[in-house]
Amino acid sequence: MAGIKDVAKMAGVGVGTVSRMLNDSGYVSLDTRAKIEAAMKELNYTPNELARNLYYKKSGIIAVLVPNVSNPFFAEFVDCVEGELRKAGFKIMLCNTLKDVKAEAEYLDLLNRHIVDGIIAGMSSLDESEYSKIHKPIVALDRYLGEEIPVVTVDHKMGGRLAAEVLLRNGCKRILHFRSTAEKESLYHDRHAEFQKIMDEQGIETYCYDLDWRRLDIQYYHQVAEEVIEKNLKFDGVFGVDRLAIECMNGLIRQHKKIPEEVKIVSYDGTYITELVEPQISTIVQPIDRMAEESVKSLCELINGKKVKNKKSILIPEFRKGGTTV
């Protein structure tokens, strides 16, 4: 396959000139540009993507980064984001970051090279500094990535409080609290701190189980639930993310425990799977559709060079009563 040298040779210019043009890093006369392009075409030379979007700084494509799209929360988020972006005239490039640790950095690079016009970071494990370097359209979900970058989040502190209040109202005395952890601090974790704080204040006994943030797969949740159930801990209340709450409930049902009479359960996220089980799970619902709308709205403002009205959109979670609380 032809390389930049062949192009330079055929165009009768130096490699530096071709590179200058491809990288838009200096003056190249129209005439020379024409010769170089003719040579590239003649040799069917495919340059780095930079060249492709050289003249046209818009690709019409937005990258959406999520841990994995088979996770119900992110499936619904991507679904909503795709719809919103479509309305705004953008296509969506999807990236599952769990499968490839380098993916996040790679997509930031695509942004720098005009392959994508913007990024919605539904998941981010890079240092804040990696992001602050980039002065391009980025919107973050649930994580503060610096002055420049709008964040869309939910009042997770309120979410944690709502969950705690429900279990307290239900008279729970010993609560199993599944805490998600993360390598990087995420706003998402406020719910755990708040939930725990309230329980401690109320002198409620809690068993805290710290989850591995890298594992979002159902096998892991199943195994964690099994592990806890086998321990035969005496608990009358459970708080954890949807799938874990469900796995836990199933384990209890297999032990012929009565839900909600013997054990009350409140989950976090409120994705569709909480309505798929019997009884349906009482849950703190994150407004996924609104999160998608806000993310796209802020991103479009950035792309259109407008000032982002709302650097931090904080949406309100709601309690939805199912059959796992009274």
Place this chain on the structure above:
Amino acid sequence: MAGIKDVAKMAGVGVGTVSRMLNDSGYVSLDTRAKIEAAMKELNYTPNELARNLYYKKSGIIAVLVPNVSNPFFAEFVDCVEGELRKAGFKIMLCNTLKDVKAEAEYLDLLNRHIVDGIIAGMSSLDESEYSKIHKPIVALDRYLGEEIPVVTVDHKMGGRLAAEVLLRNGCKRILHFRSTAEKESLYHDRHAEFQKIMDEQGIETYCYDLDWRRLDIQYYHQVAEEVIEKNLKFDGVFGVDRLAIECMNGLIRQHKKIPEEVKIVSYDGTYITELVEPQISTIVQPIDRMAEESVKSLCELINGKKVKNKKSILIPEFRKGGTTV
């Protein structure tokens, strides 16, 4: 924003010339090309995507069309496809066709215009003729789109037979059969024909419920299950897609029916949600990961101009026993 006329004017050429260049539809002198590009740059004119990939016939992007990614089957499929494409060095552009009937045609157009290098049609409702026009890398899931287009499917006839055999072995006499229909004939539906055929041969009474193919949302499945349960039909066996089987089981549990003693249930697809409920659903599992692998493999062969070894990959479904059959 600047239009093609402004570009033509500034470049001192006719609109036709600019269009000829953008569409690569006729001779344009190097000199003129250079003037036009300079004008486009000066006016910060964003031409149709065609121009962007004019010289470079590869974008490194594959479009994946699915009805909606929040459907568990397609969420898992997209998840696997994304991983496979990543290994092959491609990025994935995601399109939810349910949200926009024009989307499918639009993406075929993107393919023609080199914006994407290939398409994996996880869902297709266009006429076969629309596809046969296009001699470009396309792989279809579960639907025959003509000679040229490799199809990845599952032996759904076998799947239907497996389901029928299980319910027969379980001694079911009156079976509720949820049939999915589609605007276009899809291989996916063989399972219903085969299932029904066997039941008829065995003289088993069946209630057939024909579903609206346009509805894949949980609300619809919930409503259908409610409707059927309220009718108080006397059935001792159920066959339907995962979510419907689950909704149906939940309705029965609410009626204090014993599963599997009083009613046996076999679902189709075997997505993770069948393992999320208690009891877990006995199901015919489609090998989603293998379907993704095969789709990507065939697509890459097409893109690399190789002869596709396997124009029709037929994968084998398997029965996975859960707690809804004995």
